[in-house]
Amino acid sequence: MRNGAPEAIKMGRVTRIIEVGPRDGLQNEPIPIPTQAKLEFIRELLAAGLREIEATSFVSPKWVPQLGDAAELWPQLPSGGLYSALVPNQKGLERALECGVERIALFTAASDAFTQKNINMSVAESLEVFSEVASAFRTALPKGWIRGYVSTAFECPYAGPVEPRRVVEVAQRLIEIGVDEISVGDTIGVAVPKEVERLTSLLMSEIPAERLAYHFHDTRGTAIANVAQAMNQGVRAFDSSAAGLGGCPYARGAGGNLATEDLVYFLERSGIHTAIDLDRLAHSSRAILESLGRPPSAKAQVATLTSDD
Numbered sequence: 269m270r271n272g273a274p275e276a277i278k279m280g281r282v283t284r285i286i287e288v289g290p291r292d293g294l295q296n297e298p299i300p301i302p303t304q305a306k307l308e309f310i311r312e313l314l315a316a317g318l319r320e321i322e323a324t325s326f327v328s329p330k331w332v333p334q335l336g337d338a339a340e341l342w343p344q345l346p347s348g349g350l351y352s353a354l355v356p357n358q359k360g361l362e363r364a365l366e367c368g369v370e371r372i373a374l375f376t377a378a379s380d381a382f383t384q385k386n387i388n389m390s391v392a393e394s395l396e397v398f399s400e401v402a403s404a405f406r407t408a409l410p411k412g413w414i415r416g417y418v419s420t421a422f423e424c425p426y427a428g429p430v431e432p433r434r435v436v437e438v439a440q441r442l443i444e445i446g447v448d449e450i451s452v453g454d455t456i457g458v459a460v461p462k463e464v465e466r467l468t469s470l471l472m473s474e475i476p477a478e479r480l481a482y483h484f485h486d487t488r489g490t491a492i493a494n495v496a497q498a499m500n501q502g503v504r505a506f507d508s509s510a511a512g513l514g515g516c517p518y519a520r521g522a523g524g525n526l527a528t529e530d531l532v533y534f535l536e537r538s539g540i541h542t543a544i545d546l547d548r549l550a551h552s553s554r555a556i557l558e559s560l561g562r563p564p565s566a567k568a569q570v571a572t573l574t575s576d577d
């Protein structure tokens with residue numbers, strides 16, 4: 269792995285949590301959130317012990333207005349985090365590089381119907397664009413970090429069930445164009461462990477486990493069971509969002525992400541140390557939830573906050 273990955277990750281010793289709340293968690297929210305409120309949210313996440321944080325997206329503000337302040341937010345990010353940002357094209361890369369972004373996430377899918385709605389490209393077109401973006405990024409930053417998302421890995425909201433082989437093909441293409449890590453997305457939160465088992469086996473026959481992460485939305489409450497399944501097969505990196513915020517504006521029926529609180533609770537109680545303070549984390553997202561006018565709903569967050577009373 270390239271520089272930028274924490275030592276423990278290189279050694280494969282820990283289960284990593286990639287916090288996507290400031291990006292995935294907020295991108296779908298209709299009420300504009302001030303940049304300072306986003307920064308406060310990120311400061312709280314750091315204080316709770318999270319390190320890898322997907323902070324924002326350099327996508328078109330016409331498509332995702334909520335994250336239109338990426339260039340304003342980035343230079344103000346607190347020190348101590350390993351921050352990444354979504355980049356959809358060359359224009360996004362230029363904007364990201366101007367801000368000093370060293371970790372980018374490219375995002376495609378296993379379904380053309382979804383990529384067409386999400387980024388206005390077919391999967392093949394997106395891979396061409398991302399190949400050029402990855403190569404320009406490597407030229408600018410040889411030691412930078414690239415993640416590649418494969419969304420709709422189990423089902424597409426527009427085209428239905430997805431063949432696992434197709435997910436492996438797209439993931440392999442992303443590896444060929446130079447991504448360091450694949451994040452496999454259950455974008456609309458439909459998967460159950462049996463499907464995760466099948467896909468993980470196929471993926472691991474081509475791609476080493478340390479280059480795989482899962483990104484489960486928890487629309488139907490199956491995300492933790494899916495994490496357990498993937499862990500049993502050797503996957504050690506999981507995306508989650510504080511308070512279970514999240515959803516994709518271009519994926520009909522996408523619910524919130526797996527809540528970081530639920531993931532931390534599950535890991536710690538299973539004897540896997542996360543270095544994340546669950547109590548602190550449960551309080552971390554309260555201000556952002558208040559600005560969204562929403563009560564806490566992640567199970568472990570509610571349980572923690574209730575036990576404080």
Ligand code: HMG
Pocket residue numbers: 292295325326327328329330331332354356357359360361363375386387388417418419420452453454455483485515516517518
């Ligand atoms: P397009 O309309 O085909 O592109 O959008 P375009 O090149 O015609 O550009 C349209 C306008 O946007 C132009 O401005 C461009 O300059 C501007 P105008 O000339 O009209 O004034 N533009 C940009 N501005 C700033 N930054 C940029 C940029 N690019 C173009 N980077 C595009 C194509 C890819 C840009 C658009 O579709 C887009 O931004 N899509 C992003 C959608 C998105 O962010 N979706 C959510 C993230 S994915 C997700 O949530 C799934 C994930 O969580 C995993 C999972 O759950 O499975 C990752």
Ligand code: MG
Pocket residue numbers: 292453455483485514515516
């Ligand atoms: Mg997502």
